[in-house]
Amino acid sequence: MHDSQVWQLNHVGRRTALKLCATLGGLAALGGGSGILHAATDSSGVGSAAERIVTTSCHVNCGSRCVLRAHVANNIITRIETDDSGDDAYGMHQVRACLRGRSMRKRVYAPERLKYPMIRTGKRGEGKFKRVSWDEALDAIAVKMKDIKERFGNEAFYLNYCTGNLGGRVSKSWPPAQTPVARLMNCWGGYLNHYGTYSTAQIAMAMPYLYGSNMGNAISDIVSSKLVVMFGNNPASTRMSGGGIIHDLLVAREKSDVRLIVVDPTFTDTAAVADEWIAIRPGTDAALCAAIAHVLIGEGLADQRFLDTYCVGFDEEHMPAGMPANSSYKAYVLGQGPDGQAKTPDWAATICGVPAETIVRLARQIGQAKPCCISQGWGPQRHSNGEDACRAIAMLAVLTGNVGIAGGNTGAREGGFLIPFALFPTLTNPVKDEISVFMWTDAIMRGQEMTALRDGVHNRDRLKAPIKFIWNYAGNALVNQHADINRTAAILGDESKCEMIVVHENFMTPSARFADILLPGTTNLEENDFTVSEAASEMAYAIFAHKVIEPLFESRDIYDTCADLAGRLGVRDQFTEGRTRDQWLQYLLEQSRPNVPGLPATLDDAWKMGVVKVKNPGAPFVAYKTFRDDPVANPLTTPSGKIEIFSKRLWDIGHSWELPEGDRIPAVPEFTGEPEGYLSPRRSQFPLQLVTFHYKQRTHSTYGNVPWLKEVAPQELWINPIDAGQRAIRHGDSVRVFNDRGTSVIAAKVTPRVMPGVVLLPEGAWYAPDAEGHDHAGSANMLTTQHPSPLAKGNPQHSSLVEVARA
Amino acid sequence: MLKHPAFHIDIATCTGCKTCMIACKDKNDLADGVKWRRVSEYAGGGWVQRNDNTLTQDVFAYYISVACNHCEEPICVSVCPTTAMHKDESGIVLVDASKCIGCHYCEWACPYRAPQYNAAAGVMTKCNFCIDFQREGKPPACVAACPTRSLTFGEYEALKKQFGESALIAPLPDPAITKPNLFVTPGRTAKPMGSASGSIRNPEEV
Amino acid sequence: MFGTEWPLVIFTILVQMSVGLLIVSELACLTGGAAARDLLKGREFFSLVLGVAGLLFSFGHLGTPTHSPFAILNLAHSWLSREILCTSAFLGCLVVLTITRHIVLFRAFSRLVAAVAGLLGLATIFVMSRVYMIVTVPAWNSPATLLNFVGAALLLGALATGLLACSRWSGESNGEARSPIARIMSLVLLFAALGLVAKFIEIPVSLFAGLATNARGVSATSALLTDGLGPYVLQVVLLIVGTALFVHVAATVMRGNVVLLSLLGTGALFVALAGEVLGRFVFFNMHVLIGL
């Protein structure tokens, strides 16, 4: 649920989102049946008695959602195939799973599967548990919940960021407000919510200051582009489904043969199919973009008419009232602002590493290609200056007037085509307090000290209670995916602070080891659910994922777990409204039918149907098209209704928030330094910039225990031959990656595909500490910092300085 | 079933995702370490660090997914002492496990590293072009899996008409050695066969 | 380096030694007359034992030895089939030779049989080298492989012949060049020297052949000179030391001093053998495929 439109779904509210989806897809215009393909792939009950083929899905948090067809014999999965329906013609194409989905049975049958409910016996995090019955486990949870509620109130209950079951409808694990756990808590007084995501904290916070929201054109829209420049966007690795973005991208590119430039510290798998790679130092995109702006302005390539009509704050003539002179973006770029530094290509080159002549050439290409698609992934924003980086990149689209037109883009990540399938209703949360997704460890340590102005607490000036109880359903951010594992482990290790942690999981993950009560969850192949497409451009779909096998061991699904707990808390009837899980699914079908054409009548029909696909009846989605067409009639949702290059709101925040030394919140997209960036003095001690990118072996930590995947895409530290040579490291050597927060030991991949001065350790490997606390799995968060970004208070997990040595 | 099946791989769109490898492992339930299909990462180029803290580079990388090419002149077949390795009527090169002595000789000789030893069974194994699927009129598992549709298969003559002779692309060996039934669409940065400008950078994966 | 191919290392060396022993010892008997035949009595049997032992070890390399009868089905194309056939024929011939030498009635044939065995032995070594001369393995696919195997046969065969003779020799030669032991030893020295020459031609030729860099950026030679350098140098040293030791033994024998003869002879053989074994491991590690 991280796509730009869906961002609206979380932040603007469901009704707007449904409306938005409908407009996007022009679904109202869709006659029943046309452009809809029902892929009858489920052969349960037919065919040979020995083997059945059941349609299910992979719906972990990779942004894609895929069709899996499980072959089952005697309640054992023997093979996993994917969508093979139709002739694969684009628009009704097959939703082909990636390598991970195809290895699903290895995950279902992994030796790390949790078998029984367990209660912690050793110290927290030690991983010592004893087996108990479900009743004992749920009783223990209920008793503690009542106790904590009495002492601290519902504000002390936190639903941690958990995206393991992102694609489910009933079993959905994030955002918290859409989960069965939220429904349970809402029946019982509410919980402390979080805003933002580990994925998009900075960009989702910052872009609305520029545009009012965070939307981008569909990737398929590049059929109309003359040039595509992708900043830190690697759909070949992060949008791998053959039903989604990477396929959309390649199909569109085949049609238009448009030139594709990738700007990234890494020669990514997307760069492998692109036309040019421009290597940039992490965290310096804003410098590069300022220099490009300098060339565009200097050479008359900026679209002055667009800037005058649609924007605020480009130049001194279009500033909000009452701002000091020379605060405009143009003044910043030309060096007329307070820093007095003209953002010339020469200035930027020494910072970002891109030669000045390349910057000039890139600027001219961007300025001359009409239209030009500027897009970014979420790599540039997962930095401690990410709020500025993402707006700076978007500025290229604004300066060249590429916003709101086909073939252009906003500079944000690609949008797509969605169907408004109903969500599991979770009632409303009586508690309004929210913290940033990244600040929960602080909320355990110093809850009541956290304030709105200092820590970004929403809807309350100061937190009412520290976090005392954590729900962790289908997530590994309790330890593995949150930054600075050693600090997290220390905070969680203090049992007097957070008093109870409940983990509902499939495996004995690093996070599961920190549970007080450990509940074995069903995998999605052991339950009925629906999953709806997310990151796809021209075809949306819903997969009716039929239970493939009976739950293994004593595992139970989250709905039944919450229902039983609701009983113990005296709210069972409110929770279930008399419905079973399947009855809720039936309910969702009925709720969705008016909005999504072609849905089946009954669950049985749904299981037989397997997948429903809806082809985008219109042109590829263009963000802010109505605004571009008529800015007066269709203003943006910014205060001025225009694109706010200078944001008065940010100006105010920058002048009122209490920020730690060195942090800044500029009103225009400036280049700001990072505590752990290329320009940071800390680099004398830890000279290498670490990027923890998203890798094909895993979806975060999910699938991280599948040997097949480790075999074909092993975890390695990527290091340039120059840096490796200086450290006498050869390909395959075991190396130590370390800084003052921790050490991780892993094999080196010596490759020219990462620029000198930068190393890569893909995020998500399962933290495996030795007796000294050194990790031996290459778990990236041994090295990352919990110092949040200034505005979003988000996770800067691509901003860490490290040193590497032979192990 | 095709008369003369051959693979085609489009290097210009292959993202090296390795779904083809896993689809094959799942279909054939391959043991750890046994990879009937392998995706090689061919990369090269270098870096210059300049005095003004900037960098220039001419780095390139591309992937190439190869299984067995069911060659016209299969060296694996000619070296095999037992005739366990053989080319059947359909042109597909297969191992007869009831004859194989597990001598590794085919593995030593095949320049595509297609023969993959199954230590538990003591015999050589390799891609069988999903002959069972083909007989049912279905595409091979790896082909049906490819998310980018880069990997395809088809009738040799048709593919030849479409793509011409086997491309002489690094890191592939000289096709004259075994006459592989493999067609390649080179990508933007493809280097000629035998080029020393790059090398296979993921030996641990293939 | 020493993990994988040891059954083949032992197989190839023992069979080559077997062939060498047969050829050198038969030639020694041809030139040395009855006294030499006495000193080298049972030579065909020792040869047989070495060859059979080698063959048995080769099974250690097979995944499914029970299928080995199928291994001669591809004589039309496969050098490995031919190798198995040749080796078996050679060993079969040695069995016949052993029998004919023991049964008076057949003695007349034994010379013919020995000649056939010698030729089969040579063929075996030739075919064996062709097994490894695979077009896709540049470091193996050169005349060096044949030289390597021939050299090993001559050197080890010569040393084995000498050892056999020394261990039987109880008289004194008084430095007389025409004494049986001296004649055997000069022949042995000649063949050992030939073997060494073959080796020292083979080494640079194979290094040169191994220079070809494959697509993984690896060449057999560079791999050898980096990771495999220790065993490689040691191999050369051992070959030289073993042969030198043997020259010393031979000289001692010719001067009529039999003290420690056997001990030194055995030592020399084992030193050279160790060199060959190391060298063979090095050889198998030079399997660097072209292509992917």
Ligand SMILES: Nc1nc2c(c(=O)[nH]1)N[C@H]1C(S)=C(S)[C@@H](COP(=O)(O)OP(=O)(O)OC[C@H]3O[C@@H](n4cnc5c(=O)[nH]c(N)nc54)[C@H](O)[C@@H]3O)O[C@H]1N2
């Ligand atoms: N250093 C670094 N860290 C990062 C990032 C980075 O770029 N760098 N990226 C961040 C981002 S963008 C994200 S989204 C987060 C993701 O972090 P998480 O949300 O923690 O995602 P996963 O690691 O996939 O963990 C999901 C867990 O859910 C479990 N699970 C899956 N399905 C089910 C189910 O049906 N039932 C139950 N009970 N459990 C299930 C899985 O076994 C797995 O342990 O990581 C963040 N962490």
Ligand SMILES: Nc1nc2c(c(=O)[nH]1)N[C@H]1C(S)=C(S)[C@@H](COP(=O)(O)OP(=O)(O)OC[C@H]3O[C@@H](n4cnc5c(=O)[nH]c(N)nc54)[C@H](O)[C@@H]3O)O[C@H]1N2
């Ligand atoms: N295979 C796979 N796919 C996934 C996931 C996964 O774990 N595995 N996770 C999913 C989730 S939840 C998310 S949020 C998305 C994440 O999607 P992204 O955040 O876009 O993915 P990342 O790999 O973190 O970063 C993308 C690229 O940004 C580059 N980058 C990093 N820092 C900078 C910078 O400062 N400037 C520039 N120009 N580039 C930079 C990285 O090198 C990387 O190539 O991926 C989703 N897809």
Ligand code: SF4
């Ligand atoms: S991990 Fe993502 S792309 Fe891969 S199969 Fe699962 S949902 Fe599809």
Ligand code: SF4
């Ligand atoms: S599945 Fe397709 S894109 Fe992926 S590695 Fe294989 S051939 Fe390439």
Ligand code: SF4
């Ligand atoms: S690719 Fe190798 S194994 Fe396959 S037929 Fe050709 S030579 Fe034989």
Ligand code: SF4
């Ligand atoms: S391993 Fe089996 S198939 Fe390969 S050459 Fe030996 S006998 Fe033939």
Ligand code: SF4
């Ligand atoms: S054709 Fe079948 S056996 Fe061959 S690589 Fe593809 S999936 Fe594997």
Ligand SMILES: [Mo]
């Ligand atoms: Mo994410």
